[in-house]
Amino acid sequence: MTAANRRRLILYGLPGLALAMPTIPVFVFLPTLYADTLGLGLAAVGAVLLGARLIDGITDPLVGLLSDRLRTRWGRRKPWIALGGLLAGPALLMLFLPPDDAGLGHLLVWSIVLYVGWTLISVPYTAWGAELSGDYNERSRITGWREGLMIVGILVAGAMPVLATMLGLSEGAGLGMVAGAAVVLGLPAIVLLLAKVPEVPLPAGPRRNLGSVWQQAKGVLRNRPFTRLLAAWVLNGMASGLPAALFPLYLAHGLGVDDATRDRLILIYFVAAVVAIPGWLALSRAWSKHRAWAAAMVLACLSFVWVPALGPGDVWPFLVICVLTGAALGADLVLPPAMQADVIDLDALRTGQRREGIFFALWGMGTKGALALAVGLAFPILDWVGFKADAAVGTNTPMALATLAGLYALAPVVLKLGVLALVWNHPMTRRRQAIIRKRLTRLGGEPS
Structure with a gap:
């Protein structure tokens, strides 16, 4: 570089x-x-x-x-x-x-x-x-x-x-x-x-009006690689949103740790994500973005699946889980947006327009919707099984604690397996993207 x-x-x-x-x-x-x-x-x-x-x-x-x-x-x-x-x-x-x-x-x-x-x-x-x-x-x-x-x-x-x-x-x-x-x-x-x-110049050539917000959104959703990636992103957002929303509750009632330990675990989780980013970038160069992201999901699943086996005081095993799932988060952050840039190229080839804004707007809406849905589902389920967030540690029923652990760890595993199925054979491969870029470059004005 x-x-x-x-x-x-x-x-x-x-x-x-x-x-x-x-x-x-x-x-x-x-x-x-x-x-x-x-x-x-x-x-x-x-x-x-x-x-x-x-x-x-x-x-x-x-x-x-x-x-x-x-x-x-x-x-x-x-x-x-x-x-x-x-x-x-x-x-x-x-x-x-x-x-x-x-x-x-x-x-x-x-x-x-x-x-x-x-x-x-x-x-x-x-x-x-x-x-x-x-x-x-x-x-x-x-x-x-x-x-x-x-x-x-x-x-x-x-x-x-x-x-x-x-x-x-x-x-x-x-x-x-x-x-x-x-x-x-x-x-x-x-x-x-x-x-x-500097901003990249728009491609040369005539531009046609692609309509209102709704008409453009419908046009964007006809991009099959994008809709497949967006579906994977929403499922992955729910898989990330559940443990994010339930993290304080699980640490307090599942592991029985204090606030200071909780804060240290959060710090370790995010530091692991930053440290792992160069590794995921290297893996994406060696394999491909979608396969590297799939590998990260496998790592997250193999880590999260052990959470229900933990009990009060099992901080050190959970620390290992935080490091591994934090490392997987690094891939979640950097690879899907880069994959989205690739599928937008297909839209540019079909329409002659560069409209990354509407694509990333729908991406942002999917992110917000997934996080809201995760919270909207988790808390009513916990309430239904009788979990009390304000109860003293150790006083919730075994059923309530098992549900908490399941929502925190096992539900994300199931969701990530769905993401894995969508991503593993994602159609926007390195070879296909290179072909699209060559065609766009011939049209003129495209970044190389």
């Missing part, structure tokens, strides 16, 4: 670090801040955040379509990213550093602004990454840098509350530090991205 390519990868990936920092605090700690600290109540805060998330789900395809259609001297993606940064930065500060009299209206307005700003950045940003190169392996490196730096951002954000506690500050102050750090790091990263990373 040349120094210029490495510099471009770093400058492209850097905004991901700041973008990822607030994700877990927004989803995990923000409701508690407004419900408990500000006294607005869990039910009211939950309803407000649900409304904001519903609006967020609608904006994805709209932003994807607009960023595909926009024509300016600065490019298609850059103006939306700049606008998103101008919205998301102040919204993050207003949410995490609220005034003493902040009410539900404050939470609703600034949550909507934050989610819209996030979407304005994330959809064009990921679409842009798919356009930076047409090379099969280089696309994996691009997603590797972006997703790896996003995990680093999550780790940095996780250290902020710990730092606040060491300084004798409140949890709310720790959240304020996360918001401040995300803005301070994100502003120069986005400026450098917009100023130093």
Whole structure:
């Protein structure tokens, strides 16, 4: 890799670090801040955040379509990213550093602004990454840098509350530090991205109007390799969402560990993901992206299947499972988006259009839907079997604990086996992608 390519990868990936920092605090700690600290109540805060998330789900395809259609001297993606940064930065500060009299209206307005700003950045940003190169392996490196730096951002954000506690500050102050750090790091990263990373020129030739958002979405879904990959991604999102949502409950009630041990295990899990990314990239070069991703799923299944055999105090065996499943997460993060860039080439060949925005918007909607479905299924099932999250450790029934372990570990194994079936013989092979790229290059204006 040349120094210029490495510099471009770093400058492209850097905004991901700041973008990822607030994700877990927004989803995990923000409701508690407004419900408990500000006294607005869990039910009211939950309803407000649900409304904001519903609006967020609608904006994805709209932003994807607009960023595909926009024509300016600065490019298609850059103006939306700049606008998103101008919205998301102040919204993050207003949410995490609220005034003493902040009410539900404050939470609703600034949550909507934050989610819209996030979407304005994330959809064009990921679409842009798919356009930076047409090379099969280089696309994996691009997603590797972006997703790896996003995990680093999550780790940095996780250290902020710990730092606040060491300084004798409140949890709310720790959240304020996360918001401040995300803005301070994100502003120069986005400026450098917009100023130093060029957008790829659109291919030459006539362009035809592909219709409204709905018409474009239907057209995209006729791309069979994409729909197959999207189905695999949604199933994999549910397989990842279940253990993510149930992780604190399983550690507390299944293994009986304290909060400090839980935080260390989370850290080990994400560090393993970052460390494993270069290995998955190397394996994808030696085999292919879909086969390397399949290998990661096999690793995750062989690791998760032992969880129901663990009991209170089995921290060391679970630590090994965290390392192995964390390593598998590295493949989940970097390989599927790179595979998506390949299947978009087929659409470009058929339509003469580069519309990565609408593809990645549907991808984002699938991600959000899968995570919501995982939570929406797991918690009612636990409630049905009588599991009590607020019960003292060791007081839940064996049936309730077995269900918790099954949902945490065995259900993801079943889902990942379904993903494996979809991915193992995925039709967008290295050879087919190379043929498509040659045809696109002959049409002119395509990245090599």
